[in-house]
Amino acid sequence: MTVESNIILNTVQVNQKIKRIAYQIYESNSNEKEVVIAGIVGNGYIFAKKLVEIIQEISTLKATICQVNINKKKPLEPVSTSLEVKDYKNKSLVLVDDVLNSGTTLIYGVKHFLDVPLKRFKTAVLVNRNHKKYPVKADFKGISLSTSIKEHIQIDFLDKEATAYLI
Numbered sequence: 001m002t003v004e005s006n007i008i009l010n011t012v013q014v015n016q017k018i019k020r021i022a023y024q025i026y027e028s029n030s031n032e033k034e035v036v037i038a039g040i041v042g043n044g045y046i047f048a049k050k051l052v053e054i055i056q057e058i059s060t061l062k063a064t065i066c067q068v069n070i071n072k073k074k075p076l077e078p079v080s081t082s083l084e085v086k087d088y089k090n091k092s093l094v095l096v097d098d099v100l101n102s103g104t105t106l107i108y109g110v111k112h113f114l115d116v117p118l119k120r121f122k123t124a125v126l127v128n129r130n131h132k133k134y135p136v137k138a139d140f141k142g143i144s145l146s147t148s149i150k151e152h153i154q155i156d157f158l159d160k161e162a163t164a165y166l167i
Helices: 011-028 043-058 104-114
Strands: 007-009 034-040 062-069 092-100 120-129 140-145 153-157 162-166
Touching: 007 011, 007 120, 007 140, 011 043, 011 120, 011 140, 011 162, 034 043, 034 104, 043 062, 043 092, 043 120, 043 153, 092 104, 092 153, 104 120, 120 153
Parallel strands: 034 062, 034 092, 092 120, 120 140
Antiparallel strands: 007 162, 153 162
């Protein structure tokens, strides 16, 4: 079986999912002046940048990008962000990652932001797998899949293309 035969979402579908999530974020923050889109380093940040672009196209809502630096292999190490705390304090924030697998990365990202008073806190993922070991959920999700523990989801973000594979 080739990787090509395991495509879950092609570029058109990924872009549709991203656009739908951007609209959902806008709708849930329509009474706000600003929303901070905090992308987890790697694909989560790429996904977050795409969300910010679309939110700025479809609304007057100010969407601020923030990179969340988490060591995915050692999530207990301190988490840092590209913005200072004062830049997202008392604002609406959406924590973004590409795939919600076990929930480890997302829960440690959530933990970091719990120390800061926020107006609203939501999470968004492109692919939600149903193998969580932590009680964390995605408020906005592109697609939910029930996969086996041995299977892996890989998302490739290239220049103008993006594809999600089941490996």
